[in-house]
Amino acid sequence: MNKIRIGIAGYGNLGRGVELAIRQNPDTELACVFTRRDPKSVKILTEGVSVCPISEIAAHKSDIDVLILCGGSATDLPVQGPQLAEMFNTIDSFDTHAKIPEYFAKVDASAKKGGNVSIISVGWDPGMFSVARLYGNCILPEGKDYTFWGRGVSQGHSDAIRRVEGVADGKQYTIPVEAAVEAVRSGANPELTTRQKHIRECFVVAKEGADKAKIESDIKNMPNYFADYDTTVHFITQEELDRDHSAIPHGGFVIRSGKTGVNGETGHIVEYNLKLGSNPEFTSSILVAYARAAYKLSKEGQSGARTVFDIAPAYLSPKSGDELRASML
Amino acid sequence: MNKIRIGIAGYGNLGRGVELAIRQNPDTELACVFTRRDPKSVKILTEGVSVCPISEIAAHKSDIDVLILCGGSATDLPVQGPQLAEMFNTIDSFDTHAKIPEYFAKVDASAKKGGNVSIISVGWDPGMFSVARLYGNCILPEGKDYTFWGRGVSQGHSDAIRRVEGVADGKQYTIPVEAAVEAVRSGANPELTTRQKHIRECFVVAKEGADKAKIESDIKNMPNYFADYDTTVHFITQEELDRDHSAIPHGGFVIRSGKTGVNGETGHIVEYNLKLGSNPEFTSSILVAYARAAYKLSKEGQSGARTVFDIAPAYLSPKSGDELRASML
Numbered sequence: 001m002n003k004i005r006i007g008i009a010g011y012g013n014l015g016r017g018v019e020l021a022i023r024q025n026p027d028t029e030l031a032c033v034f035t036r037r038d039p040k041s042v043k044i045l046t047e048g049v050s051v052c053p054i055s056e057i058a059a060h061k062s063d064i065d066v067l068i069l070c071g072g073s074a075t076d077l078p079v080q081g082p083q084l085a086e087m088f089n090t091i092d093s094f095d096t097h098a099k100i101p102e103y104f105a106k107v108d109a110s111a112k113k114g115g116n117v118s119i120i121s122v123g124w125d126p127g128m129f130s131v132a133r134l135y136g137n138c139i140l141p142e143g144k145d146y147t148f149w150g151r152g153v154s155q156g157h158s159d160a161i162r163r164v165e166g167v168a169d170g171k172q173y174t175i176p177v178e179a180a181v182e183a184v185r186s187g188a189n190p191e192l193t194t195r196q197k198h199i200r201e202c203f204v205v206a207k208e209g210a211d212k213a214k215i216e217s218d219i220k221n222m223p224n225y226f227a228d229y230d231t232t233v234h235f236i237t238q239e240e241l242d243r244d245h246s247a248i249p250h251g252g253f254v255i256r257s258g259k260t261g262v263n264g265e266t267g268h269i270v271e272y273n274l275k276l277g278s279n280p281e282f283t284s285s286i287l288v289a290y291a292r293a294a295y296k297l298s299k300e301g302q303s304g305a306r307t308v309f310d311i312a313p314a315y316l317s318p319k320s321g322d323e324l325r326a327s328m329l
Numbered sequence: 330m331n332k333i334r335i336g337i338a339g340y341g342n343l344g345r346g347v348e349l350a351i352r353q354n355p356d357t358e359l360a361c362v363f364t365r366r367d368p369k370s371v372k373i374l375t376e377g378v379s380v381c382p383i384s385e386i387a388a389h390k391s392d393i394d395v396l397i398l399c400g401g402s403a404t405d406l407p408v409q410g411p412q413l414a415e416m417f418n419t420i421d422s423f424d425t426h427a428k429i430p431e432y433f434a435k436v437d438a439s440a441k442k443g444g445n446v447s448i449i450s451v452g453w454d455p456g457m458f459s460v461a462r463l464y465g466n467c468i469l470p471e472g473k474d475y476t477f478w479g480r481g482v483s484q485g486h487s488d489a490i491r492r493v494e495g496v497a498d499g500k501q502y503t504i505p506v507e508a509a510v511e512a513v514r515s516g517a518n519p520e521l522t523t524r525q526k527h528i529r530e531c532f533v534v535a536k537e538g539a540d541k542a543k544i545e546s547d548i549k550n551m552p553n554y555f556a557d558y559d560t561t562v563h564f565i566t567q568e569e570l571d572r573d574h575s576a577i578p579h580g581g582f583v584i585r586s587g588k589t590g591v592n593g594e595t596g597h598i599v600e601y602n603l604k605l606g607s608n609p610e611f612t613s614s615i616l617v618a619y620a621r622a623a624y625k626l627s628k629e630g631q632s633g634a635r636t637v638f639d640i641a642p643a644y645l646s647p648k649s650g651d652e653l654r655a656s657m658l
Contacts, residue, residue, distance in 0.1 A: 017589070020589060020590060020591065021589065024470045024471050024589070025470055045591070097658065100654055100655070100658050101651065101654055101655050104654055121658055126658045128464065128468075130657055130658045131464075131642055132601075133657050134642045134643070134645070134646060134653065134657055135457065135460075135642060135645065137646070137657065138618040138621075138642075138645035138646050139457075139611070139614050139615050139618050139645075140614060141353045141354055142353050185604075260346070260349060260350065260353070260606070260607065260610040260611065260614055261349060261606075261607070261610060262349065262374070266606035266607045266610050267606045268603070268604065268605050268606055268607075268610075268611050269602075269603070269604040270601075270602070270603055271600070271601070271602040271603075271604075272461075272600070272601055272602075273598075273599070273600040273601075273602060274597070274598070274599055274600075275514075275597065275598040275600075276597050277589070277590075277595035277596045277597055278589065278590070278595045278597075281589040281590060281595050281597075282468075282589065282597050285468050285469060285589055286468050289467040289468050292467075307650075307653075307654060307658055308642070308658075309641065309642050309643040309646075309650070309653050309654070309657075309658070310641050310643055310650070311641055312638065312639050312640055312641045313460055313463045313464060313467075313637070313638050314463070314638040314639055316463070316464070316467035316468075317463060317466070317467050317638075321638070321639070322430065324463065324636075324638050325429055325430055325433055325636060325638070326429070326430050328459055328462050328463055328466065328638075329426065329429050329450055329455045329459045329636055329637075329638070
């Protein structure tokens with residue numbers, strides 16, 4: 001059997017995670033890593049695989065079955081997604097929720113033009129959490145959705161802390177409020193404000209001589225990022241930050257709280273819960289499973305953009321329908 | 330827009346649940362209820378809808394878009410499934426795990442012959458739990474699966490109790506062992522015996538003058554059903570049983586405990602958890618969502634048997650792809 005030849009575009013945390021996930025999926029192999037950096041400066045884990053400049057990616061069209069885009073949603077994917085979907089079957093983790101419809105339309109047009117399949121917004125949110133929300137809503141049409149994130153490191157909020165004047169380094173944890181979670185799991189269907197759902201905990205390394213009181217105030221009052229939350233700020237040393245906060249755990253849960261019966265008298269709670277040792281390694285494991293789906297769909301002659309909503313679960317598996325029905329149903 | 334016309338074959342707990350679920354899905358309507366009983370003896374909730382003898386079901390071929398089979402897996406479905414799949418798009422909750430491949434093959438042949446779509450083994454286990462197992466395995470290929478059931482009423486075990494000599498009535502609850510659940514959620518990946526995973530709690534009404542010690546011993550030592558478990562037996566009155574144990578709650582959870590990283594050093598826990606006020610009402614809500622999928626697939630010209638593995642999540646929803654991407658991704 002031919003292995004699914006996967007290319008990685010962008011070798012940061014996510015790209016490295018994809019490389020690791022490929023090693024766990026024997027029907028896939030790493031074909032090439034593409035980077036904007038000097039390829040000589042990029043050391044990858046897999047022996048015998050080339051690192052190539054992303055500017056020369058078009059020359060590798062025939063070497064790659066599925067290209068996994070590991071760039072960011074802010075500036076990389078809006079350009080790369082539509083561009084590369086014309087040349088390759090692609091998977092990406094575009095996660096700017098509000099811009100998904102526009103991004104989908106652009107990638108769809110390119111993928112159709114090139115005769116490729118592109119599955120966008122793959123990961124856990126958007127991604128597996130979206131799938132959990134969709135199943136929950138379809139099964140229990142009368143109900144409420146709740147999504148909680150954490151305990152985990154928010155990259156965006158950690159970046160925001162590091163931009164504050166006087167801050168040398170920092171990490172931010174998003175933490176669900178226990179009382180809110182309990183109320184939701186009880187079936188009480190509470191209305192919850194932003195502040196009632198999550199708290200934000202910051203570990204900050206101040207520059208020498210910086211005004212810590214001002215840093216704390218600047219963080220807590222930062223609009224959009226922190227002002228709507230109860231935020232705690234801990235000042236620690238760089239050594240402590242490196243020792244205790246270098247992992248990238250995350251997680252969270254999607255809850256559908258619904259009612260059935262003659263008059264909605266019967267309550268049901270459906271919860272999809274993730275506790276992740278590493279956010280990028282879990283996300284990239286999802287990307288590789290969906291790369292398999294894109295490969296199969298492309299072999300069937302399909303083309304265009306897809307999301308996790310459009311992919312039947314069996315497409316993610318290396319097993320046949322017979323094997324799945326016998327072993328996993 | 331034409332509503333999806335749904336027929337119900339068999340009006341027990343599950344059939345009544347389907348009738349209730351149809352009321353929560355405005356794009357569906359109840360077309361007819363079919364019964365083996367005297368139709369005059371069957372009182373349904375929906376006004377203006379006929380109850381017809383199942384022997385005359387063929388005459389209703391053109392009135393029904395999807396027929397939901399609400400019979401049991403032991404004797405009803407093995408006959409009805411293949412028979413009715415030739416006439417109708419069908420949904421069923423066939424749950425004899427070991428016989429699914431054989432059943433699938435028979436229904437598949439009939440459905441193809443009739444040009445219909447039949448989705449088999451729909452519900453929560455098999456069904457949503459199977460989907461959770463499949464997603465978990467595809468995302469985390471290196472890991473272990475755990476399925477716990479309960480706390481909930483097991484119909485099969487309750488029936489078994491009621492067949493014991495001297496028993497007038499009874500209910501059995503399946504309960505996960507807390508220590509086992511904690512060990513799994515911690516990522517310890519324990520090997521668990523049947524006895525270590527679940528306990529069984531029985532509430533029994535003894536007939537007058539019956540030997541309670543013998544009843545308790547007969548239950549606890551019953552092979553397959555109870556002998557491999559730690560079982561407790563409580564004797565109560567019929568009044569207490571009716572008052573405290575007439576609901577049919579159930580639930581459980583599927584956990585995938587997996588590893589990623591260079592040497593499997595990163596742990597991840599994925600859990601899908603159900604707490605159900607009514608087992609049949611939740612199951613039937615799933616059946617109706619999959620009826621929508623069967624309807625759409627049939628309109629596309631597809632035919633043959635399918636399982637939950639083959640159905641893309643979007644097919645379960647009344648919303649368009651655009652709406653889903655904008656609101657739920």
